[in-house]
Amino acid sequence: MSAFKEARHLFRFAGLFVLAFLVFLVVRHYVVPKSFGEYGHYRGAAIGEVAAHPVKFAGHETCESCHTDILEVKKNGKHAHVNCEACHGALADHANDPASVIPVKPDAAVLCARCHTASAAKPKGFPQVVPTDHSNGVPCQTCHNPHSPAMDAGGAK
Amino acid sequence: MNLSRRHFLVLVPAAAIAWKSVLAGTPEDSPNYKMTDHWWGMLIDIPKCIGCGNCVRACATENDVPDGHFRTWVERYHVTDENMVSPQVISPDGGKEGFPVAEEDAGKYFFVPKLCNHCADSPCTQVCPVGATFVTPDGVVMVDQKYCLGCAYCVQACPYGCRYIHPEKHVADKCTLCYHRITKGLTTACCETCPTGARQLVDLKNPKDPIHEFLKTHSVQVLKPQMATGAKVYYNDLDGSVR
Numbered sequence: 001m002s003a004f005k006e007a008r009h010l011f012r013f014a015g016l017f018v019l020a021f022l023v024f025l026v027v028r029h030y031v032v033p034k035s036f037g038e039y040g041h042y043r044g045a046a047i048g049e050v051a052a053h054p055v056k057f058a059g060h061e062t063c064e065s066c067h068t069d070i071l072e073v074k075k076n077g078k079h080a081h082v083n084c085e086a087c088h089g090a091l092a093d094h095a096n097d098p099a100s101v102i103p104v105k106p107d108a109a110v111l112c113a114r115c116h117t118a119s120a121a122k123p124k125g126f127p128q129v130v131p132t133d134h135s136n137g138v139p140c141q142t143c144h145n146p147h148s149p150a151m152d153a154g155g156a157k
Numbered sequence: 158m159n160l161s162r163r164h165f166l167v168l169v170p171a172a173a174i175a176w177k178s179v180l181a182g183t184p185e186d187s188p189n190y191k192m193t194d195h196w197w198g199m200l201i202d203i204p205k206c207i208g209c210g211n212c213v214r215a216c217a218t219e220n221d222v223p224d225g226h227f228r229t230w231v232e233r234y235h236v237t238d239e240n241m242v243s244p245q246v247i248s249p250d251g252g253k254e255g256f257p258v259a260e261e262d263a264g265k266y267f268f269v270p271k272l273c274n275h276c277a278d279s280p281c282t283q284v285c286p287v288g289a290t291f292v293t294p295d296g297v298v299m300v301d302q303k304y305c306l307g308c309a310y311c312v313q314a315c316p317y318g319c320r321y322i323h324p325e326k327h328v329a330d331k332c333t334l335c336y337h338r339i340t341k342g343l344t345t346a347c348c349e350t351c352p353t354g355a356r357q358l359v360d361l362k363n364p365k366d367p368i369h370e371f372l373k374t375h376s377v378q379v380l381k382p383q384m385a386t387g388a389k390v391y392y393n394d395l396d397g398s399v400r
Binding site: 121 | 209215218235255256259260267289292293301302303336337340341343349350351352354
């Protein structure tokens with residue numbers, strides 16, 4: 001026992017270490033988020049937080065579930081694969097509440113020109129016109145229906 | 158503890174509900190979505206891009222991207238016959254409002270839409286000192302904005318320039334591959350609004366995804382392959398002058 005008597009101060013010191021370790025565990029328990037390490041060295045709950053962001057573009061399937069008449073016009077035309085919100089803009093609010101959120105009709109003069117103004121930079125096969133030469137100021141939708149733009153598909157809708 | 162059959166039958170659903178609430182908020186909890194079933198990427202078909210800027214505008218709207226910063230942007234390359242090494246590249250306001258009309262001349266033009274490459278071995282996630290950026294089990298590189306300190310190490314580490322410090326939140330911000338949409342079965346805002354189908358969301362773990370056939374039959378490349386980042390944005394028919 002006498003040998004331990006000399007080492008008593010070491011036991012006290014070791015006790016301090018154990019206490020500090022316990023404090024560390026307690027503090028760690030409170031400061032490290034529950035989901036940390038769930039999938040890797042990061043907070044797993046962050047994935048859910050990113051996924052909780054509100055959707056603003058409803059997606060064409062949503063539009064088509066009500067606007068079946070437009071889908072009929074579109075489906076055989078050149079714009080069959082141009083999704084609704086590519087021109088009409090983000091309309092999830094309208095899809096959630098069709099009665100009170102009324103979308104603004106897009107301006108064809110801006111929209112048609114955005115894609116179809118001739119430029120040497122665009123792919124050669126893509127239909128392009130110089131707007132001033134092409135129509136002499138006549139609005140696009142006089143001759144083209146934006147939902148099915150070929151001339152034989154009929155004019156404005 | 159003595160547990161009767163009746164008590165056991167009551168306890169099991171209660172425990173299940175409690176476990177549900179523990180999991181709440183993770184996409185694993187959203188119906189029909191399992192992270193381990195997906196490995197997301199994107200296909201960019203260069204010959205289809207017309208530089209309209211729809212993707213840039215849609216991204217800004219969908220994700221509240223502050224003005225002057227971009228989660229996706231479009232570059233226009235002009236490669237002249239004499240100088241294949243240093244092409245002229247423009248991207249006015251990220252291509253948000255389209256591009257000025259180009260006159261026909263020698264050399265070629267093409268558009269290159271860019272976004273986070275959602276690298277499998279991403280340099281940006283490796284440098285984060287606090288574990289605030291990471292690759293999810295379904296292959297999306299994300300920022301935990303509650304954990305991020307805004308030190309911008311990741312902004313410097315990204316070889317593609319896809320990250321920025323959000324001017325109001327003062328934390329790193331980047332493309333989430335519209336994670337809030339793809340976990341609900343929608344496509345990304347940029348793919349949804351691309352009029353020519355130049356951008357397509359791809360799921361490399363889905364054997365029915367047309368990407369597998371496309372990759373077999375087309376000349377496809379990723380950006381900076383020499384950096385071995387494991388980039389998952391595939392570019393079809395990409396010109397060698399693109400850096």
